[in-house]
Amino acid sequence: MQTTPDTPDVASTSASEATPDRLELNLPQFHGPLDLLLHLIQKNDLDIHEISIAQITDQYLEYIDLMKMLDLDVASDYLVMASTLLYLKSRSMLPSAASARRGSDGADMRDELVRQLLEYKHFKEAAVHLHEREEARAELQPRVRDESFDGAETREYRVDATLFDLLSAFKMLVDQPVGPPPDLPDEIEEDLITVEDKIREVLHRVETEGRIAFGEFFARFQSRLELICTFLAILELARTHQVYAVQEEAYGPIEIELNPERPDITSFQWTDYGGPEEVEADD
Amino acid sequence: MADQKRWKRTIEALLFASGDPLPVSEIVTALDGWDAPTVEALIQQLRDEYDASGRGIQLVEVENGYQLTTRPEDAGVIRRLFTKQVSSRLTTAALEALAIVAYHQPVTRADVEDIRGVNSDSVLNSLIERKLVTISGRKDVPGRPLLYSTTDTFLRHFGLKDLTDLPSLEELSELFDTSRDREGDEDDAA
Numbered sequence: 001m002q003t004t005p006d007t008p009d010v011a012s013t014s015a016s017e018a019t020p021d022r023l024e025l026n027l028p029q030f031h032g033p034l035d036l037l038l039h040l041i042q043k044n045d046l047d048i049h050e051i052s053i054a055q056i057t058d059q060y061l062e063y064i065d066l067m068k069m070l071d072l073d074v075a076s077d078y079l080v081m082a083s084t085l086l087y088l089k090s091r092s093m094l095p096s097a098a099s100a101r102r103g104s105d106g107a108d109m110r111d112e113l114v115r116q117l118l119e120y121k122h123f124k125e126a127a128v129h130l131h132e133r134e135e136a137r138a139e140l141q142p143r144v145r146d147e148s149f150d151g152a153e154t155r156e157y158r159v160d161a162t163l164f165d166l167l168s169a170f171k172m173l174v175d176q177p178v179g180p181p182p183d184l185p186d187e188i189e190e191d192l193i194t195v196e197d198k199i200r201e202v203l204h205r206v207e208t209e210g211r212i213a214f215g216e217f218f219a220r221f222q223s224r225l226e227l228i229c230t231f232l233a234i235l236e237l238a239r240t241h242q243v244y245a246v247q248e249e250a251y252g253p254i255e256i257e258l259n260p261e262r263p264d265i266t267s268f269q270w271t272d273y274g275g276p277e278e279v280e281a282d283d
Numbered sequence: 284m285a286d287q288k289r290w291k292r293t294i295e296a297l298l299f300a301s302g303d304p305l306p307v308s309e310i311v312t313a314l315d316g317w318d319a320p321t322v323e324a325l326i327q328q329l330r331d332e333y334d335a336s337g338r339g340i341q342l343v344e345v346e347n348g349y350q351l352t353t354r355p356e357d358a359g360v361i362r363r364l365f366t367k368q369v370s371s372r373l374t375t376a377a378l379e380a381l382a383i384v385a386y387h388q389p390v391t392r393a394d395v396e397d398i399r400g401v402n403s404d405s406v407l408n409s410l411i412e413r414k415l416v417t418i419s420g421r422k423d424v425p426g427r428p429l430l431y432s433t434t435d436t437f438l439r440h441f442g443l444k445d446l447t448d449l450p451s452l453e454e455l456s457e458l459f460d461t462s463r464d465r466e467g468d469e470d471d472a473a
Contacts, residue, residue, distance in 0.1 A: 031376050032401035066461075077401050111301045119398055123450045126386065127378035129450065130441055135370060137442030139355035141342065141365075145302035239417055240429075 031274030034120040036063060048117055053092050054061035059086040062267065082229070096275065160253045161245040166214070166238075170231050173218050193226050199253050205256045206243055214245070214254040290317070291325050295351075304348035304439060346438040347445050374412075381415060382405040385437070385449060389419045389430035407431065415440060 030036040040059050041051055064082060067074050088110055153254075206212055217230050234256060237243045242262045247254050297310055307319050307326075326349055341354050353361060361452045373381065380403050395403045398442040410416040411431075419432035433446070443449065448457070 032399060033380065063450075075401065081400070114396075116400070120400065122456060123379050123382045123386075123398060125455045126382035126449075126452065128459075129455055130382055131372070131375075133441040133443070134408060136355070137345075137440065138372075139358040140341075140352035140442070141350045141358070141361055142350050143299060143302040145300075213307050239418075261322040 031039075032075070033060075033078045034117060035124075036060065036078070037081070038119060038121055038124070041214055048121070053085065053088045057089040060085055084113065088113070094098060120211045161247050165247065165254060166231075166245060167236065169214050170227075173215060174224075174227060192228050193223075195232045195236065196283075198226075198229045199237060202230070202233050202237060202256070203258075205241065206256055211245040211255045217256070287325065287328075290314075290321075291329050293324065294325055295329060298349060298351045301350075304346040306348040309348075343442070344444045345442055348436050361380040373464070374406075376403075377406045377410060381410055381433070381437070384410070384416050384431050384451060385433050385446070389422075390431040390432075391422055391428040391430060393428060395431075 023043070030039065037056065037060065040056055041061075043053070044059075046056075048054075061082060064074060064078055067078075091109075161213070204218060214234075215248055217234065218227055222230070235241070238245045238256075241259055243255050244259055246256055246257065293314065294310060297313060298305055302459065307322050310322050311317055326342065333341050337356060339353060340437050343350055343352055379399055379405075380395050381397050384390055384427050387394065392407060394402060407416065411418075413436075414434055415437040416431050417434050418429050420430045421427045422430050437443075438445065440450075
């Protein structure tokens with residue numbers, strides 16, 4: 001996996017030698033600056049605890065240049081790391097007396113970087129291990145339970161409605177031509193409906209009525225604002241797992257029902273679409 | 284002794300009917316008068332019998348329960364007749380984020396991003412879509428960010444008995460370091 005040319009000499013940036021036609025173009029995809037750094041460290045057979053910041057910095061920067069040259073997208077995270085490394089490199093080049101006078105934040109930063117690298121390395125290893133387990137598990141075939149077979153529970157086989165399903169259902173409702181309300185008031189009052197109100201309303205309905213068809217929440221004539229607030233309320237409740245949005249089959253009618261294992265609603269207070277917040281203990 | 288045989292037969296039937304991993308507690312519920320330790324012991328006997336008699340079925344412990352599955356040796360042949368539902372394998376980035384959630388749960392999005400050093404919104408969302416990760420609460424700090432944890436589906440997908448079935452991060456390190464054959468680590472192994 002030869003990507004960056006070896007640079008034994010700090011002074012030579014050798015960017016001019018890194019032309020696309022000289023290097024193999026199968027650059028490994030790095031998942032961020034830490035990933036790249038680990039690769040460089042490993043490639044140079046270094047010990048993480050004793051990396052030479054100067055050497056690593058140069059190679060790192062070369063790699064960034066290479067990415068730019070090959071028109072690859074360089075995420076800002078890489079640039080933030082570049083500046084960190086340059087700072088550390090500059091610290092390491094100061095005469096030791098001067099750096100001691102300025103305090104040891106250079107050393108702290110370096111230790112922090114090493115700690116970060118080690119931690120990330122652990123999880124890369126954990127990821128590899130998980131992949132192996134995934135592969136091993138995929139070799140085993142269990143008996144797939146018959147859909148019509150209820151077993152101990154009486155729940156029917158359902159799929160969770162996705163966000164797309166909910167949006168489609170809502171769009172259908174909104175697109176329906178709605179006639180004017182039977183009694184149009186002379187004065188149009190401003191709607192003071194909030195998502196918070198609707199959240200309470202939806203929850204109350206599913207608590208008392210059980211499973212309710214999605215369309216039922218929008219049945220009465222409602223203003224656009226009310227429709228949207230209701231929809232957002234359902235989304236928020238589904239997102240925080242207070243309710244389930246389910247379908248008997250893909251693309252079938254959606255139903256909303258309470259999640260029996262949801263956190264107790266009385267311990268949450270819903271802000272105006274800011275999500276739930278816990279009420280003070282002495283309520 | 285005849286009793287034991289009958290009991291094992293019944294447990295086998297339950298495992299077969301379930302298809303999905305079945306917790307011991309549910310077996311105990313289904314059959315009054317049997318206690319969990321007895322059931323466990325009989326399951327172990329069943330497992331040994333399957334292995335000893337070279338059957339095409341094995342009994343595995345996964346997702347806090349037990350399940351009957353085929354053996355890995357036959358995976359190739361099975362694939363010729365049955366194409367497995369393509370639950371595409373996870374990307375490295377997704378696995379890294381998943382590992383962080385698994386070992387540090389419950390965690391916030393920010394925790395995951397701090398460790399990986401990059402934005403993890405899309406990986407976390409896709410893990411939630413696949414039902415490997417779920418929202419498990421909110422952290423009691425300003426902003427009240429959401430907390431994420433792994434699900435039972437996670438256990439099943441990776442063939443884990445429970446969360447303790449994951450090797451500790453130190454154990455993993457040792458495994459990886461020795462296999463990379465670095466000189467310094469041979470000394471550390473002592």
